Amino acid sequence: MDTVTFGWTAAESDRAAAIRNYGLAPTAAGRPPVLPQADAEGALTNLVTLAARLCAVPFSVVNIITEDRQVQIAAWGVDPGVCSREDSMCAQVFLSGVTTVVPDASQDVRFADNPFVTGEIAKVRYYASVPLKTASGFVLGSLCIFSDGPANPTGEQIEMLEVLAHQVVEVLELQHRTLQLSETLAELKRSNAMLGEFAGRISHDLRTPLTTMLGYIELAEDDPDIPPGHPAVEYLEFIGSGGRRMLKTLEDVLEYSQVDGTLQREPVSLLAVTEQAARDLGHDLGPASGIFSDDTELVADPVQLRSLLQNLLANSLNYSSPERSLRVTVGATVSERGVTVSVADNGVGISPADRKQAVEPLVRLNRAGDGPGTGLGLATCQRIAQAHGGELEIRDSPGGGVTISVLFRWDLAGPSAVSPAGKL
CATH class of the missing domain: 3.30.450.40 (GAF domain)
Structure with missing residues (x-):
């Protein structure tokens, strides 16, 4: 016709x-x-x-x-x-x-x-x-x-x-x-489910042999028949370091794959979640660690918020400046659109030219002096922001360093109010 x-x-x-x-x-x-x-x-x-x-x-x-x-x-x-x-x-x-x-x-x-x-x-x-x-x-x-x-x-x-x-x-x-x-959302959920299933299966299949390998390496390092200075000591250090990096990458890939649009939102304390995230990294809040947080209540998925803060704090610790003592401030501000959580540090920062690349999964900037990483931290934070209907923004901190901000939108978070209750 x-x-x-x-x-x-x-x-x-x-x-x-x-x-x-x-x-x-x-x-x-x-x-x-x-x-x-x-x-x-x-x-x-x-x-x-x-x-x-x-x-x-x-x-x-x-x-x-x-x-x-x-x-x-x-x-x-x-x-x-x-x-x-x-x-x-x-x-x-x-x-x-x-x-x-x-x-x-x-x-x-x-x-x-x-x-x-x-x-x-x-x-x-x-x-x-x-x-x-x-x-x-x-x-x-x-x-x-x-x-x-x-x-x-x-x-x-x-x-x-x-x-x-x-x-x-x-x-x-x-x-x-x-x-x-x-249809797009249904396909996205299906894709995320497949990604999570695949990552979980791969993580399980690789975690067991890696953990076993690292266990044998620890036994070998304690073996009295291998004296200090023996070439095998250096080889074991290389193998152990590589195995631990691979295990961390597996954990990061699994975490990245599990962030999707399914949220369990509830009122949470920004201070409490920041304390938990800092302890996960082996630090307490306060002058000794240089990590400080506002005491603010917002509505978010507590697991994803903790993951976001842990990744951002880890970046601040990883990319601190050798020229000054570390200071990281976690805060929140309210606008008509929602609540913006920000993590500001005084580290080496991220240049404007590198900011788009920095949030891509499995991409590292590989700058001189940077600590170890998998290239999934900011990518995971980006997905958490998107899951909450918001966006991630990277900008310079006053006096040097970087400030990462994530918007948690009101229209997804519900009617809960934000109530500042002082600072640490």
Whole structure:
């Protein structure tokens, strides 16, 4: 079937696929579809109501024309229903690309024998319809008004009907985007689940032999038959160091893979979580460690927040400046968008040219003097930020160093307030 026969820019099969992609195909039971976009049905009902009242006619519908049916997804004056495409009046003209106005359908050769006109289904006399053309060129159906008696909308009213038809298309486009987003989120969840399963399996399969190897290395290092200074001592150090790095990489990959959009949000104390994260790294808060934290309450997933703070504190410790004593401050600020948690240090910092690369997984900057790492710390923090609907920002700290900020958005976190209660 060519484009001349079926109009506009695509074959009928492509238009049918577009109708399915917009979620407008009838159900298996042959009834109008349930629109997945929460407000779409109400918005369409308002538009057909306005169309009927504006043009002073008793009936108005949004018709979707499929391969073999006419599907009414919104109606005023009648109940939405489904009929064959052969019986549809709109199917005769909707691909013309222009507005159709018929003062008396019983006198029009296109419609005189139509069951909606003859009385078999209805007795339509006045009829007008506007094609529903999407931005991509597909004509999904029409917005039509009709009456079983005389009607005489003015040219200006018909122009307003065309404006309303454009608004119907906008609602349908919004539904299309909602469906695309839902499909993308479902695919993302599936991908994350597969990533987590794969990482967990690989971690399990490699962790056991690595742990066994490191155990034997420790036994060999304590072997009295290997005297100090023997070449085997150096070899064992190299093997042990490499094994421990590999084990840390496995742990980081597993942690990275487990961060997704599934959150268990609850009110948490920033100070308490920071204390836990610092202890995980072998430090207490205070002047001795140089790590300080605000005492602020926010709503977040406590496990992911602890992971984020642990990674950021580890980076601050790893990339401290040899020119000054370490100082790291964990704080939180409130804005209209949500709560921003920041970790500011006075270390060597991250140059603006390196900041995009720094959040890529398994990428290290490899600068002179940098400590060991796997290149997954900031990438994991980036995923935690995204899981909370926010973003990660890197900027310079006043006086040197780097400040990493993560936004925890209000619209995902809920109504909990942030209540500063002093500082350590």
